[in-house]
Amino acid sequence: MCGIFGIVTYEKGEDTLIKLKTWSHELFKLSESRGKEASGIALLQNNRLKVYKEAVRGSKLIRLKTYTDLFRSTDAFPIALIGHSRLATHGIQTKNRNNQPVSNKRGAIVHNGIIVNDKEIWNTLIRKKPRFEVDTEVMLELICQYSQNGVGIEQAISYFYSKIEGSASIAFLLKNIPDLILATNTGSIYFARTKNPKLFAFASEDYILRKFLFRNNFRAKITQLKPRYGLRVNLRKPKDNTFEISHPSTRSDNNKLNLFAVEEIPGKGVVEKGVFTIYSVINDINKLKKHKIDYERIDKLIRCTHCILPSTMPFINFNKDGVCNYCQNHKKIITKGRGELEKIAAKVRSKNGKPDCILAFSGGRDSSFGLHYLKKEMGLNPIAYTYDWGMVTDLARRNQARLVGKLGVEHLIVSADITSKRNNIRKNILAWLNKPDLGLVPLFMAGDKQAEYYVDKVAKQVGVDLVIYCSGCELENDDFKAAHCGVRNAYPKAVLHNMSLGGKIKMASYYTLQFIKNPKYVNNSLFDTAFGFFSIYIKRHRYVYLWDYITWNEDNIVSKLKNEYGWEGDEKGKLTWRIDDGSSAFYNYIYYVVQGFTENDTFRSNQIREGDLTRNKALILVYEENKPRYEALKWYFDVIGLDGNKVLTAIDKMSKYY
Numbered sequence: 001m002c003g004i005f006g007i008v009t010y011e012k013g014e015d016t017l018i019k020l021k022t023w024s025h026e027l028f029k030l031s032e033s034r035g036k037e038a039s040g041i042a043l044l045q046n047n048r049l050k051v052y053k054e055a056v057r058g059s060k061l062i063r064l065k066t067y068t069d070l071f072r073s074t075d076a077f078p079i080a081l082i083g084h085s086r087l088a089t090h091g092i093q094t095k096n097r098n099n100q101p102v103s104n105k106r107g108a109i110v111h112n113g114i115i116v117n118d119k120e121i122w123n124t125l126i127r128k129k130p131r132f133e134v135d136t137e138v139m140l141e142l143i144c145q146y147s148q149n150g151v152g153i154e155q156a157i158s159y160f161y162s163k164i165e166g167s168a169s170i171a172f173l174l175k176n177i178p179d180l181i182l183a184t185n186t187g188s189i190y191f192a193r194t195k196n197p198k199l200f201a202f203a204s205e206d207y208i209l210r211k212f213l214f215r216n217n218f219r220a221k222i223t224q225l226k227p228r229y230g231l232r233v234n235l236r237k238p239k240d241n242t243f244e245i246s247h248p249s250t251r252s253d254n255n256k257l258n259l260f261a262v263e264e265i266p267g268k269g270v271v272e273k274g275v276f277t278i279y280s281v282i283n284d285i286n287k288l289k290k291h292k293i294d295y296e297r298i299d300k301l302i303r304c305t306h307c308i309l310p311s312t313m314p315f316i317n318f319n320k321d322g323v324c325n326y327c328q329n330h331k332k333i334i335t336k337g338r339g340e341l342e343k344i345a346a347k348v349r350s351k352n353g354k355p356d357c358i359l360a361f362s363g364g365r366d367s368s369f370g371l372h373y374l375k376k377e378m379g380l381n382p383i384a385y386t387y388d389w390g391m392v393t394d395l396a397r398r399n400q401a402r403l404v405g406k407l408g409v410e411h412l413i414v415s416a417d418i419t420s421k422r423n424n425i426r427k428n429i430l431a432w433l434n435k436p437d438l439g440l441v442p443l444f445m446a447g448d449k450q451a452e453y454y455v456d457k458v459a460k461q462v463g464v465d466l467v468i469y470c471s472g473c474e475l476e477n478d479d480f481k482a483a484h485c486g487v488r489n490a491y492p493k494a495v496l497h498n499m500s501l502g503g504k505i506k507m508a509s510y511y512t513l514q515f516i517k518n519p520k521y522v523n524n525s526l527f528d529t530a531f532g533f534f535s536i537y538i539k540r541h542r543y544v545y546l547w548d549y550i551t552w553n554e555d556n557i558v559s560k561l562k563n564e565y566g567w568e569g570d571e572k573g574k575l576t577w578r579i580d581d582g583s584s585a586f587y588n589y590i591y592y593v594v595q596g597f598t599e600n601d602t603f604r605s606n607q608i609r610e611g612d613l614t615r616n617k618a619l620i621l622v623y624e625e626n627k628p629r630y631e632a633l634k635w636y637f638d639v640i641g642l643d644g645n646k647v648l649t650a651i652d653k654m655s656k657y658y
Contacts, residue, residue, distance in 0.1 A: 001089050001388075001397060001413055002100070003034030003204045004110040004189075006082040006171050008180055010198035010238050020078050021071040023201070026215060028058030028083060030208040034112075035087030035415050037272070038099040042108040043070050044080045044173055044235075049260045051108050053099040055271040058085045066268060079235050080180055082171045084110040087388060087415045089135075089397050096267040098134045103262055106144045107174035111136040112188055112204050113167030113411075114401035116566075121163055139170060147174070148255060154248035157183050157230055161245050165566065166401035167411065169204065176257040183230035183245060187410040191231065191240075192220040198238050205412060207461040226353070227408030272419050285634045287645040291652060293628065298596040301658050307605035308618050312595045312657040314483035330609045333474050341378070341549035348466050350381045355410065357382045357466040358459055360451065361403075363396030364580035368403050368567060369557045370470035370546050375407045382468070384411045385458055387451035390418035390425075390639070393632075395568055396580035402565045412462075414454045421447045424525035425583075426640045431520035433650045438594060439484035440514055441587050446525075448581075449532030452497070452541055471495065472545035473552050475606040476577075478599040485510040495545065496536050504537050554612075570632070575625060577603070582639070585632035589648070592626050595657040600625040 005027040009016055028039060039061045040053025050070055054061055061067055071078075084100040086093060093099055101108040115121075118135040122128055125145055130137045139160060147156040153174070161168070161183070169184035182189055182202060190209045191202035199218070202225075203209040209222055225231055225242075233240045243249060301310035305322035317325050350356040359374055361367045361384035374380045384404055386392065404411045428443050459467055474494045482490030482499070485507050492498040499507070515521040558576050561567035569576045578584035578599075588598040604618035613621075637644030 001035065001087045001114060001401075001411075002112045003031030003085040003208070004082070004112045004169065004171055005031050005203040005208070006080065006110075006180065006201070008080040008200040008233055008235060009078060010200075012077050016197075017071055017078055019197075020081070021068075023212070023216065024081055024083060025062045026212055027201075027203060027208070028062055028085065030211055031083070031085040031203060032058045033208075033415060034204055034413050035085040036417055037088040037419075038086035038093040038096075039084060040086075040100050040110075041067070041070070041081055041083045042101040042103065042110070042173065043078060044260060045078050047260050049103075049108055049173060049175070049262045050265055051101050051103045051262065052265040052267070053084070053096060053101065054267045054269075055093045055096055055099060057272065058083070060270075060272075064268070064270065066265060070265075080173065082108065082110050082173065082180070087413065087418075089114050089394060092133065093271075095133070096269065097132050099267075100134070100136055102132065102134060102136045102140055103264055104140060104144070105262055106176070107140065107172055107262065109136060109140045109143075109170055109172035111139060112169040113186065113405070114397055115139065115164050115166040115168060116398045116401060117163075117165040124163075135166075139164075139168065140172065143172070144174065147176075147253065150252060150255065152249060152252045153177050153179075153181060154230065154232075154243050155250065157181070158245050158248040161185055161228070165405070166398070167405040171202065173260075175259050175262065176255050177253055178235055178257065178259060180233040180235060181230065182225055182233065184225050185228050185245070186404045186408060187224055187227040188412075189225040189231075190222050191225060191233075192218075192222045193238060193240070194218045194220045200233050200238070200240070205461075224410075227410075282641065283634045283637045283644045285630055288628075288630050288633055288637075288648060291628070291645075291648040293593065294656075297656070297658055298592075301596050304605070306615070307608045308601055308615060308622065309605050310595075310597050310601070310658075312597065313602075314480050315488055326605070327609055330606075333610060335547070335551055336549045338550055341544075341546075344466070344544060345378050345380055348464075349379065353381060355383045355462055355464055356380055357468055358385050358412075358455065358462070358464050359383070360455055360467070360469045360471075361386050361400060361411070362580040363392065363398075363400040363403075364578070365557055365561060365567075365576045366470040366473060366547075366552075367580075368399055368561055368565070370468065371403050371407065371409060372560065372564070373546070373550070374468065375409060382409060383462060383464065384409050385455055386411065386413045387416070387448065387454055388413055388418070389416045389447045389450070390421040391445075391448065391582040393580055393582045393635070395570070399565075399567050399580070402567060406565055412458055414458065416447070416450070420524075421528070422640045424523075424528050426642055427523045427525050428521065428529075429640070429642060429647065431518060431523065433647065434520050435514075435518040436651070436654050437484075437514060438591070439486075439510055441484075441590055442481050443511075443521075443529065444587060445581075445583055446529045446532040449496075449536040451535075453531075453535035453539060456539075456541070466544060467542070468544045468546055470546045473547040475552055475610065475612075476599075476603055477606065478602050480602060481599075482507060493545070493548070497539075497541055499537060507537075508533070554607075570629065575629075577625075582632070582636055585629040586636050588626070589628055589633065590651055592628075593651055593656075594654050598622075598626050
């Protein structure tokens, strides 16, 4: 998560300062795709490291006077800078101290990734309590503390990576080290050195650095810093040295050096407009818990005698034995087999360690297992791709960090304008509450549909043809969502864009009619909704779906993830499905209150039909799975800026299907 970048200059001259400013502007703008919630810079001049950050995107930061003033010094030559574009994970971005670079009296650091055991590490340090809420601080503290004990910086970095759980691509400057230090356990650092002018530059992605070099007409070879490697970039002369983190040099560094002083320039408190965060004091969870489900009435629903689908399922009917038409028409899921997948893999498998495929990676159980499977069992070298539209949960991000960190997989993130996305969700919910309709509930998730548009762009940028999705598991087919719009058999093979042309027309017509009846839907979110419809239903796609080839086994998947990677379930440790999607707790609450079942019921019913689950076991499972997830509901309402109590009250008053 986030984008990091930096520059080291070796040529003095009055125009170098102007050029450095221009170069930093370009890297900020290019890196913004990885995070738009905050940005910052640490600029090293002869004897001073100036650190400045604000809770705005990089393209806004570079227009602020305080930032511009950094490049007006004439008495000290700029040597290096490191920058950061933030996708907020740990720590609210509107508290500027949580943004990056993170600094102390000894230096500054920027970080791309998540450390999931930062609290445990703090307990082992001399200073037990952090100043900030961001996990990046523990890295700087640990490295500084260890390097102060007389060991070399390479050994300190090795020690740091041996202690952390998660993903970390870092760049830092310490006052006693005459080098810019880079290190990564995922490979999300690319660097290049130019001869004219004499310049070293790095970024989180090959595409970002390639674009930067092209725009400035620089000729240079781009090199990936491989997973579990570090790089020392000499600040005084064009020289660098790569080292393996697990086998660091035993040489010591001169800890008595005092190359610069650190100056933290106070932020002006500038923030993006309309920002809502999980720390917003909007919702009281106790008020949310007062909303009760009418379990007694739901329990009385007539259900299929074979599966557990109730009579409120769209287009359902029962035969004389009480068996539903979905069971009667069910066809056994037949996979193509591992051998067929191997044929596809053999055509692209990398022989030199370069990426050979892209895996769409949400951090949920399916895609997490898929990343493991491709890397460990298929011997492929995947890039993990995530489209963050503002509803990727912190839990999902932690799981993403665990997987890419342990597997040494590069993680490419495309960050949407999260503030705008969340504002769109809020506007659509408010419009929906004016005239509630189950057919339009998926409108709240329209913002994530551009994921397929951007994965195609990313594939072109990295030069990879094979894109693999871990959706498309037929057990997870939830046709009922589109059925409320009158569309039957909406998602063949459980893939959204497999919907027939007639189905797409019917769905578009249904939405158009509802928009006419309820003009409040005609708001700033309309373009985003249309873009989502285009991305998923109109744009052509050529993806490989993992579950077309191998058998889905819940117990094996969850066991593998938890035992090998420390993968987390929900806050109570019971749920493992949809925990990556922050909107799932809300839309399932709506479905359960109004129609008496959720996607959990359709999923478990499919398992029954496949012989993977008994009916009695399924009923026990969905009873627990369908209970409101109040912690997740609070998170959802807080980040989009709604009074959840009022929203749930309106839903409770809706006409029921039972």
